[in-house]
Each structure stands twice: as structure tokens, then as C-alpha cells.
Amino acid sequence: MSHSVIEKPLARANAPFDVVALREEFPVLSREVHGKPLVYLDNAATSQTPRQVIEVFGDYYSRYNANIHRGLHTLADEATAAFEGARHRVKAFLNAEDARQVIFTRGTTEAINLVAQSWGRSQLAAGDEVLISMLEHHSNIVPWQLLAAERGFTIKVIPVDSQGALDMTAYRALLSERTKLVAVNHVSNALGTINPVKEMATLAHQYGALILIDGAQAAPHLKVDVQAIDADFYAFSGHKVYGPTGVGVLYGKKSLLDAMPPWQGGGEMIKTVSFDLGTTYAEIPHKFEAGTPAIAEVIALGRAIEWMESVGVGAIGAWEGVLLDHATQAVSQIEGLRILGTAPHKAGVLSFVVEGAHSQDIGLLIDQLGVAIRTGHHCAQPLLHHFGVDATCRASFAAYNTLEEVDSFIEALQRVIGMVR
Numbered sequence: 001m002s003h004s005v006i007e008k009p010l011a012r013a014n015a016p017f018d019v020v021a022l023r024e025e026f027p028v029l030s031r032e033v034h035g036k037p038l039v040y041l042d043n044a045a046t047s048q049t050p051r052q053v054i055e056v057f058g059d060y061y062s063r064y065n066a067n068i069h070r071g072l073h074t075l076a077d078e079a080t081a082a083f084e085g086a087r088h089r090v091k092a093f094l095n096a097e098d099a100r101q102v103i104f105t106r107g108t109t110e111a112i113n114l115v116a117q118s119w120g121r122s123q124l125a126a127g128d129e130v131l132i133s134m135l136e137h138h139s140n141i142v143p144w145q146l147l148a149a150e151r152g153f154t155i156k157v158i159p160v161d162s163q164g165a166l167d168m169t170a171y172r173a174l175l176s177e178r179t180k181l182v183a184v185n186h187v188s189n190a191l192g193t194i195n196p197v198k199e200m201a202t203l204a205h206q207y208g209a210l211i212l213i214d215g216a217q218a219a220p221h222l223k224v225d226v227q228a229i230d231a232d233f234y235a236f237s238g239h240k241v242y243g244p245t246g247v248g249v250l251y252g253k254k255s256l257l258d259a260m261p262p263w264q265g266g267g268e269m270i271k272t273v274s275f276d277l278g279t280t281y282a283e284i285p286h287k288f289e290a291g292t293p294a295i296a297e298v299i300a301l302g303r304a305i306e307w308m309e310s311v312g313v314g315a316i317g318a319w320e321g322v323l324l325d326h327a328t329q330a331v332s333q334i335e336g337l338r339i340l341g342t343a344p345h346k347a348g349v350l351s352f353v354v355e356g357a358h359s360q361d362i363g364l365l366i367d368q369l370g371v372a373i374r375t376g377h378h379c380a381q382p383l384l385h386h387f388g389v390d391a392t393c394r395a396s397f398a399a400y401n402t403l404e405e406v407d408s409f410i411e412a413l414q415r416v417i418g419m420v421r
């Protein structure tokens, strides 16, 4: 596989953070929308993709497209090596103990459903409790509701304070011997709140409960260390870390994954299949990877992580902090604008509503000025209802955004507000 792009390290030997140079690596950022330069501030929904990641697809399909693990020919060996190379890269990215604890899924949603359907279905029963939080994305609510309807356990919700931070006193009070699982996000996609997941894990473990962390919004912004957190399960998506759609990761503690029953059945996840003797299952990670995976996407995810690490995850987070502070200060000057989510620890997300202006209208009109923000419930309806709104506008930042873009966004926002009020 020496000819594959994945082998060539990205050249950026500890260069200082240079957002102008970095932007050049993202082809889409030079396009126009409605005749205006694109200002892309919808990164919490999906981040844009650098050329080095896009190239993986051309390279894979023009050089070594083959099904993995089963082949005994050169292309299959090369594809398998690149695929498993990506697994090792994710292992290092999360500081997992062992690459076998990295399960490739379609995304965060599928990773959480895997835990619910495999671990949850075999472990949870009436009388048990699962704690989730008011901050959760629907993908960390609905899988538990579906399973609760079947298994009869109870879901309890950790409340948030007026700033959008989790109420840790309430969390402590909700924990009990009945708690079997705490399922929370590391960073809220709707408000940007960074949750104290390490402390939450310690508390959960004192009651013998497990903790599943939805890291979809953390992996793009923070250095994640699953061992330091002592996470039992950790999930994230490729398309929010400068990688492709259709791929994500579930990390799990080895003892848990080993003991969990398979979820989906099919090829790749078996040891032997027999009509008479029954079927035996493969070891992790393959036990949870039935069928042909998204091979090119997995390899591209490995490349995206390599790209992030070449820039520096810490440097990315620090730059986004600068952008967030600048944007927060500027929008605070706008009359009738209310920021939702003012917790002391926040990552890259600015959610707000404007008195006398529908969020939907702001989103549509600001798009006409080339600015992409998200409006709506951000897959967190319970949270928005808690704050008494149906929708917000959300600007969210990535490594390649600039202070000038934030200024363009503010200017556009003021124009739009003037138009709709």
C-alpha cells in the first residue's frame, strides 16, 4: 500500500496556526452563494472537507478498491491495510487502549443505537434507570425511548440551569443504585455547553452505572482522552471532524464490548455459520461490523483525523474560542437579541433568538447574503422548549473561519434584522 495517499504524512511541521493558508485547503470555501462569498457558519451540522480528505476517494477508487478482510489478492490487502490503519489512527486520536475497541459505524446516531440495542437490550429491565440530560440531541434520546417502551426501564432527565449548564446537584441527586447508564453529550450541539464528563463518569461509577458519551460536538473542538475521562462508551461522527458523511465511531471498554451480544447479523461478524451447530461470532471489532463497511469513508476519516492533528486539535479549539468570543461580543450589542447558552465552558456554538424576528426568516434572508447558519430546533426540541422557544439561529465555528467572516456575519445579521422587524 505504499502508493496510497494515506501513507504520505501531511506536510505541516508545527507551522504556526495560519487560517488564511488553512482555508486554501478547502475547495468549497472559495465558492460564492447568491453572488456573495460563502461565509460558512453551520459547522456544528457538518464541517467542510479539506482537499487531502477529498483526495482519498479518487485514490481509493482508482487504485485499490476492493472488499476488505476476505480477499487474498493485492488490492484487498491494500484496502484492508488502509482500513485498519484508520482504526489505529482513531485509537490514537481517542487515546483508546486497543484498536479493537474502535468500532466503525455510520455515525454517532448508529453508535448510540448499537449500544442501546446490544448492551441495553441485554442489560436493562423494569426497575432500572437511564439518566440522560436536557441538553441531549434526539439521537441520544430516542434510542433510549424506543428501548424503554420495550424493556420497561425508566428514563430520567438531568436538568440545566438558566445558562445552559448541567445542574450537577440535581445529577448527584438523581444517581442511585437503580441507575444503570448515564448517557450524555460531551458538548451540546444546540448551546455549545461543555459538560464535565470526567466528573460525571466518576459519579456514575460510584453507583456501578456506566457512562456513554456522545462526543459528536467534542471531537471537532477538544482533545478527547477516553481513558482520562474513564468513558465506558464514546461516540463521534466523521462529517463533523472534517471527514466524510456515512462514517462514525463507537469506542467501548473491552470487557463490555467482549460481553455484548452482536447487534446486526451478516458477513464479516461471524467465526463459523452452520444450520446444525449454530453460529459463532467473530471477536471485536468485527463482531459489530456486519456487512461491507464504508471502506473509502473510513480511510478518509483516518485522513481527516490526520489533518486535524497536523493542525493541532488544541490550536483549532483555541482559534474557535477567539471566533466565539468575538461573535458573542458583537451580537451582544444587537438590541433585542438573546443568546441561549452562556455557560462558562463553551465550544464553538452561538445560539440566539431575536425579538420580533422569526429565526426561520433570519436564516433564509441571511443565506441571500452568502451566510450559512442553521435555524430550527437543532434536534434538541426538549431543550428549546425548556428555554421557551421553538427555534433559534445558530452560528457555529470551525478551524477555517476568520474574524472577517464573523464581521460579515454580524453585518449581514443587522441588515436582515432591519428588514424583518
Ligand SMILES: *Cc1c(COP(=O)(O)O)cnc(C)c1O
Residues within 6 Å of the ligand: 044, 045, 106, 107, 108, 109, 110, 137, 139, 140, 185, 187, 188, 189, 214, 215, 216, 217, 237, 248
Ligand atoms: C450531530 C450530532 C449527533 C448526530 O450525529 P450523526 O452524525 O447525525 O449521527 C448526535 N449528537 C450530537 C451532539 C450531534 O451534534
